[in-house]
Amino acid sequence: MTVLVAISLTTGILSGIWGWVAVSLGLLSWAGFLGCTTYFASPKDGIRGLGLSIVTNMSGVFWAMVIIHLSSLFSVEILGYVVTALVSFFMCVQAKKTWLNYIPGTFIGSCATFAANGDWQLVIPSLIVGALFGYTMKASGLWLHQKLNQPNSKLAAAEAE
Template sequence: MSTLLAIAITTGILSGIWGWVAISFGLLSWAGFLGCTSYFASPKDGVRGLLQSYATNLAGVFWAVVIISGSQYMSIEIFGYVLTGIVSFLMCIQAKKQWLSYIPGTFIGCCATFAANGDWQIVIPSLLLGGAFGYSMKASGLWLHKQSNIEKNGTQALMKEQTP
């Protein structure tokens, strides 16, 4: 079994489970899929990739709250746009810090917060659990791939032993 097929199988199964978990606990399923996507697209693998995805997603949530809150203090509409430009700059420049260097993760967290009308209290657990599901999808897919190859290689070795 190819790595892609194994990851596709586990992703399909766990995506269905995530949908049920999100609805059961009142989470945003779409935000969870953004957390999952953030992990899959992370430049780092494994736990480091998950942690970096978490750090940047949470930074993005923070920056969205800054924009939303800051925009409410001024009655001049242009101020919100200026603040968005300044914060977008900060979202990129924070990448000087290694753990915050995954800029798309920051924008994912920010956009998820905007899409949820600033309800960061529901966005955060949705993103975090979604990221954990993404990690689980890939890790279980890699495990399935390895197991299928062990079984395949064992069968081939057994067949060679039995051949006269």
Template sequence: MSVLISISITTGILSGLWAWVATSLGLLSWAGFLGCTSYFASPVSGLKGLGLSLVTNLSGVFWAMVIIYLSQHIAIDYLGYGITAIVAFFMCAQAKKGWLAYIPGTFIGSCATFAANGDWALVVPSLILGGVFGYAMKASGEWLHAKAKTKELLAITETEVRANKS
């Protein structure tokens, strides 16, 4: 079984579980899938990749709230557009810090916040749990692949031993 098929199996199972968990906890399932996607697309895997995707997602939530807050206090549309431009600059420039270097993760967190009409208190746990589910999907898929490969190697070895005895 290939790594892709193994990860596909565990992702399918855990996606269904995530949909149930999100509904049960009153979270945004789609925002959780954004957190999951952010982890899968992260340039780093493992726990470091999870940390990188979560930190940048949360920074995106922060920047979206800055835009929302400042735009609400300015009645001139053009100034709101300027605020968006300036904040977008900072969303990218923060990548100079290694732990904020994953710019797409920042924009994912920001977009989720805008899509949820600024309800950051709902977006944050949805993104975090979604990211954890993404980590679990990939890690369990890699585990399944390793198990299947070990079983396959044992079967080949057994066949070779039987052939040599003949």
């Protein structure tokens, strides 16, 4: 079994489980899939990729709330667009910090917050649990690939004799 097929298998199974978990816990299943996607697309693997995904998603939630709150202070619509432009600049420039250098993760967190009408209390756990599922999907797929493709130790020992 190839790595791709192994990861696809575990991703399929865990995606179904995520759907059930999201409904059971009252989370946003689509936001969880965004957290999962953030992990899969992360430039880092493993725990570092998981951390980078979560931190940048959370910064995106923060920046979205800044845009929402600052835009609500102005009755002139164009000023809301100016706020969005300025905050988007900061969303990108924060990537100078190593632990915030995954700009798509920031924008995914921000977009999830906008899509949930600013309900950050629901978006945050959905993104985090989704990222954890993404990590588990890939890690379990890699584990499955290794287990299915490692030579049978008894068979290998018998052939060596």
